[in-house]
Amino acid sequence: MIDKFREKFVEESLDNINDLEEALFLLEKDMHNSEIIERIFRAMHSLKGGGAMFGFNHLSEFTHHLETVFDLIRNDKLKVSNDIISMTFEAIDQIKHLLQIGDLTDAGDIANQQAFIKRIQEVSNQEGSTSTASVGGSNVEQIAESDGSKTFLISIKPNEDILRNGTNPFYLLDDLHAMGDAKVVAFAKDIPELTQFKPVTNYSQWQVVLNTSESINEIKDVFIFVEDECEIDLQELKVNNVINSDALVALIDKAVADRVLLTKEQIEAIGEAGSGKEDDKKDGKRKVQLKEHKISSIRVNSNKIDDLVNLVSELVTIQAQLNLYAEKDGNSDIVGLAENIQKLSRQLRDNAFEISLIPLQSELMRFQRLVRDLSKELDKEIDFIIEGGDIELDKNIIEHLTDPLLHIIRNSVDHGIEMADERIKNGKSPKGTIVFKAFYSGASVIVQVIDDGKGIDPEFIKSKAISKGLIDENVELSRKEIFDLVFLSGFSTKETVSDVSGRGVGMDVVKKKIGEIRGEVSLDSEVGKGTTLTLELPMTLSIIDGLLVKVSDNQYVIPIANIEKIHAIEDVSFGNTINHIVSIGEEQFPYIDVREVFETKNEDSGGKQLILVKFEDRKVGLLVDQVIGEYQTVVKPLGRYLKKQENISGATIMGDGSIALVMDTNRMIHNNASKKYRTKK
């Protein structure tokens, strides 16, 4: 049980840390913004409190010292400096570490931590800065005393400055509400006139009549973080459940009108009067003013979402079977039902997939951090600008994306952006810029990393590729083809392995990783102006809309997103079969005979159709036997033994239980249309 809570705490803390880092970045740009400082303080405060509660004592202790620093800053006793920010960044790493391993056991680690704390203390070493850490070790869980419900009268009088600490007293009331039936009475008699009213000052106090089966200790736990900021009075009442009695309502109404606090005796008197039965009929009217706290998002284990998506995928498959059966059967009732189920399962599918999408934002912090740390290390000044952080992608895609992107950004910082003096010499601003940009484009998401650095010379790439034996000396390559050379394995433009990006991962690995999630990478660059790296990614991995085609005995699925147009064979004239060129109307296109690529055995000629598919900036024709129709596809992997199969990216189970293979047109075209590259073995 406790482990589960700890897990949850770690998860939430990671969010908190994310927030903390984000706020720190903002603070770095705007060192006097009290709102940001407040945000940082709050995040630290929850880390500290939660840490102590869930047995992360070292974490709690450590954060306490850090919090002290920001408490001083908050109260204008200390100024934000670059040193403090850098130290805090370092401290965040330490906090992450502590979250991962729990309390330290290794003596060396403990010594390190102590040394770090010393450093923090030195920063905060202005007198009188020890704020109270009241959350010590007194959180031994007690077993509830009895399960019969009891009624309590709880009076809460927060200090005037409770809001300044980021505490929202309403949450306390919510927590109490969650424990059982409660009536809350607010007393706001101390509110001054508007002219004297200060928004950050608390003027209110509350009383809560709570009927709960929780123990008194559980109630006390609600106030664990605000003990020093509130006057809390907790009394157990010797009555039955009177919460819903009219007498209590009347009593409360009177108390509010008279502005006099309720007392224990008053309520106990109701109980004795014997009206403690449930007569909650007219509950509606006089609800004590308390805004309902709506939960707008919930946290779900990602495995559960994977399960959901899998189930929905199965459903879509079965639904296709049902459709097939309904058509065969011809019974109009069943056809109608099947259509309805199809509609529903489509909606369900879309919903389920939307759930599994997460915003790119969640990973951006790491990139921002990388740019910051690296530029400091390399002594370059770099602005990192993020556009479209709210773009959402399948979480499995994001997981695959992080490492390649880290590599790309590292490259930009290390090789792209020049040193300040060099930039000035070339008439550029001494400060480099890296733009991280994400946007939707059709069914794909485009992610770009754009730097304004020195760029890459295509001629240089070409000569390099020739010297490495990757291409033939006389080959004619388009500009795009030249830049594509960078992604070949065995190609690395940097002669010397630098400490930063030369970690054995080349661009070929980036391409491979992105390819694994059916994405494409391309590069464009202009000497002196900068380099742009573009990733084109699918939004989701497991379901695609496809076109079902027949080639020889097999059925194949071509992702519709790639398809430009379908032509009947009569419209097409095969001018030159040796070069594999067709002309349609007044245009010519290269084409691939899929039978040829697949080396199919039987060679009778069926009807033929040409499907024009988009490939990078061109269109290429695919010659298939027959187009069958549109088909919604749940893509399944072929397993590890067929991973090397390049022209097929997966398979799908058809309504009748047979299997259709999903064509990877991009790879097929790439492998067959670009024989200009001599593959290096």
Add this chain to the structure above:
Amino acid sequence: MKDQITSLISFYVDKEVFAFDTLKVRNILEYGKMTWVPNTKDYVLGVMNLHGNIFPVADLRVMMETSKVENTADTSIIVVSNDGKTDSLIGIVVDGVKEVFDIDGLEIKESVYHGNSGIVNSFLGTIHKNEEFVHIIDLDETVLEIEK
């Protein structure tokens, strides 16, 4: 490795008897229709669908380069996963499944099998049972060959 094996599933390839560790076997299917996959090795016959999982089928007779490959009513597909993951499912076509038996005291001897066994060349041992030699195929090594 071979000490952990407690029971075996034996089958014929041509006239010889071979066996897999029962723990690695997920299912035994009749030889049936499968979907051919282009650009694969000659012993990969295609892919099949079992409970929504798609897995490749390899013909052990082709892998072992037996003299004749002929499908009969006995021809079966043994579906195995050497590491228990669905990603590693693979169907192995054999000439007929013989029996499942416990090792119980039978001695696993060093395999002396030197048949003309194609790309299947690692064996965990040989058991002498009922006047027959049963050669235990090392699945881990065999799937590595397939994966190459």
